[in-house]
Amino acid sequence: MTEQMKRAMNARHTVRQFDGTSLSESEKSILRSRVDELNKEYDLSIALIESEKTPVNFMGKTLLGGKGVYSYFVLAADDRDGIDEMLGYAGSDLCLYAQMNGLNTWWMAGTFNRKYVEGFVSGKKIVSIIAVGHGKTQGAPHKSKEKDQVSKFEGEEPEWFKNGVEAALLAPTALNKQAFNITGKGNKVSLTYKSGPMSGIDKGIVKHHFELGAGKENFEWV
Numbered sequence: 001m002t003e004q005m006k007r008a009m010n011a012r013h014t015v016r017q018f019d020g021t022s023l024s025e026s027e028k029s030i031l032r033s034r035v036d037e038l039n040k041e042y043d044l045s046i047a048l049i050e051s052e053k054t055p056v057n058f059m060g061k062t063l064l065g066g067k068g069v070y071s072y073f074v075l076a077a078d079d080r081d082g083i084d085e086m087l088g089y090a091g092s093d094l095c096l097y098a099q100m101n102g103l104n105t106w107w108m109a110g111t112f113n114r115k116y117v118e119g120f121v122s123g124k125k126i127v128s129i130i131a132v133g134h135g136k137t138q139g140a141p142h143k144s145k146e147k148d149q150v151s152k153f154e155g156e157e158p159e160w161f162k163n164g165v166e167a168a169l170l171a172p173t174a175l176n177k178q179a180f181n182i183t184g185k186g187n188k189v190s191l192t193y194k195s196g197p198m199s200g201i202d203k204g205i206v207k208h209h210f211e212l213g214a215g216k217e218n219f220e221w222v
């Protein structure tokens, strides 16, 4: 599973145009089971929604060319400390899981119709939605910062740290900011993200990627 997830990190890119076909019964069923597992493990209320109307807002449709979005995860939970990071972490798992199963994704924390989506998941904090479906293309790699711009290891850098940072650089971040900093010493790693409206979600996504790249067994977060 983890090797496949690592391959999915390289293959995943934002796709904003989908072919408009519905998810198959088996696709829905595997995605729903993953959502259920994450909700149970982290006490979240993520939902997989299929709607007749697209949740993409005017800007998403006109300026960004979003098309064919009728299936999406709503990243929701009871509001509490650290919830944005937790939903970012879980959302990242869903994107890679979808990718592993031949589907494409598009994170939308801004360009969705919040009122419309709230109608499906009420009474919870909604941090973002993620479109999921059959992309018209596979997207393209994002412009990336260099490893040295986002990380530093005190002493001789172990292979697992290097792999973790490379994985973190593949993570999607809002506006492709990659505003994170990862430092390591011995088997201790710390991750900070420049403060901003999406920093909690982004931090969770980057954390998830780093863990997959480095191998959770090799280090501890501090």
Ligand SMILES: Cc1cc2nc3c(=O)[nH]c(=O)nc-3n(C[C@H](O)[C@H](O)[C@H](O)COP(=O)(O)O)c2cc1C
Pocket (backbone or CB within 6 Å): 012, 013, 014, 015, 060, 064, 106, 107, 108, 109, 110, 111, 112, 128, 139, 140, 141, 142, 170, 171, 172, 173, 174, 175, 176, 198, 201, 202, 205
């Ligand atoms: C938390 C978050 C919020 C995002 N919100 C939007 C959005 O509202 N609209 C949009 O078009 N893209 C959005 N994106 C997509 C990013 O622009 C995209 O992930 C980034 O440019 C990196 O590209 P990649 O996903 O292909 O690696 C968001 C991404 C993240 C992680």
